[in-house]
Amino acid sequence: MLEIEYKGGNAVVLGTKQATIYVDPKLSVVGLKDLSTKDQIELATEARFALASSAAKLNIEGPGEYGIAKFDIKGIAAQRHLDAETEPNRATMYRVAAHDIRIAVIGNIFEKVSDDQLEELGVIDVLIIPVGGNGYTLDATGAASLTRKIDPKVVIPIHYADPAVKYEVPQDSLEVFVKELGAPVEEMAKYKLKQAGSLPESLTIVTVTRS
DSSP states (O other): OEEEEEEETTEEEEEOSSOEEEESOOGGGGTSOOOOOTTSEEEOSSGGGOOOOTTSSEEEOSSEEEEETTEEEEEEEEOBTTSOTTSOOOEEEEEEEETTEEEEEOOSBOSOOOHHHHHHHOSOSEEEEEOOOTTSSOOHHHHHHHHHHHOOSEEEEESOOOTTOOOSSOOOOHHHHHHHHOOOEEEESSEEESOGGGSOSSOEEEEEOBO
């Protein structure tokens, strides 16, 4: 069983019986309480979203291949949305495989992802992607375009307008992305997936309530 929770901003929690991954746990950058990663796996799409806790089981903050507690994790270098193409890659996309389920965690990247990057991501079942836009991260159009390129069965949008979250710049509402992608929507408090065989047959937007 894989469970996915949304904590606000870019922060998500991926959990199995064996271990839990905390993605971008430094929520104080958006006015929320940082997540505790003690004895857990910490994964950061950018250095500024990392706690780099010495109490974490493992800190992952960049490209490479990692294996822990039946998670297979691959980090792929990417251009941040805020950076020029001539600047070094400061963001990391991740492919996280748990059992037979393959998840992509994208972060605040520039929408022009190369064929080589897409090949490194490989086949993806669940895509977790920011959609708020306004020059800070992917907007609805860019997120929808990238979603179609990656071609998952489920897309979980994150990093959109939320009155409880203090973003550096205003973010578009979730509804803007939903309208742009035009796929069926399911809403839930926590996304639970037993195995890849229980995925929907066609692309579905799953909105996970911030907890």
